[in-house]
Amino acid sequence: MGALVIYFSFDGNTKLIAEKITETINADIIELKTSKRYPTEGFSKFFWGGKSVVFGEKPKLTNDRIDLNRYETIYIGTPVWAGSYTPPIKSFISQYKLQGKRIALFASHGGNGAEKCFAKLKAALPGNKFTGETAFLEPKENSEESLSKADKWATDLLTV
Ligand SMILES: Cc1cc2nc3c(=O)[nH]c(=O)nc-3n(C[C@H](O)[C@H](O)[C@H](O)COP(=O)(O)O)c2cc1C
Structure with missing residues (x-):
């Protein structure tokens, strides 16, 4: 059985990492898309x-339909928003009842909140096995370092 990378990205940072993985x-x-437009x-x-x-x-x-x-x-990627995961990821989790999957989490962030974001994601996804989690500080600004970190993380996870 295969692996899926599913993510939301507002400014392209999480997208960069998702594509590398x-x-x-x-x-x-799969990039999650919404009809709702954020400024x-x-x-x-x-x-x-933040309000959403x-x-x-x-x-x-x-x-x-996925x-x-x-x-x-399943690799789930999100930017950290207000110390949590983004609303489209919340929509995905609520629409699809993920059970019995191996799940790895990744997030882009501006300096804080990734740990809380991962804790909230895990609490929202009971009944699954979490194989790894990792956070990337503003990947577009630190692209070389971020891409090699993503490559190594994803490679290491293949043996978990
Ligand atoms: C609404 C909003 C809330 C944010 N909240 C946080 C936060 O709590 N902690 C943090 O480190 N970064 C925060 N950020 C910064 C983003 O997580 C960061 O810029 C990330 O790399 C953006 O990923 P993206 O380009 O895939 O959208 C926030 C950004 C936005 C737009």
């Missing part, structure tokens, strides 16, 4: 994004 382990990849600039981006996390929003996903039966291992 996909290439390293030769997985399928992309300045303060309002943080305000609306705090209020537990689950924006509607516009992706085609057949998770094809995958034993």
Whole structure:
């Protein structure tokens, strides 16, 4: 059975990592998309994004139906927003009842909150086996280091 990398990325940082992992382990990849648009600039981006996390929003996903039966291992990637995972990931978790999967978590962040984000993700995904988790500090700004870290992490996980 195969592996799937599934992620949400607002500014492209998590996307960069997701694509690297996909290439390293030769997985399928799905970027979660929503019909909801968040403001992309300045303060309002943080305000609306943070507010939607705090209020537990689950924006509607516009992706085609995903057949998770094809995958034993799922890599879930998210930016850290307000010390948590992003609303589209919340939508994904609520829409698909993940059970009995091997799950590895990765996150992009600006300096703090990744540990809390992972703890919340694990609490939201009971009944699965967590094989690894790792955080990347602003990958687009630290791309060389981030990409080699992602490559090594994904390679090591193949033997877990
Ligand atoms: C609404 C919002 C909230 C954020 N909250 C946090 C946070 O709590 N901790 C942190 O380290 N970074 C925070 N960030 C920064 C992002 O996690 C970071 O820039 C990440 O690399 C963005 O990933 P992306 O380009 O895939 O969207 C926040 C960014 C936004 C837009």
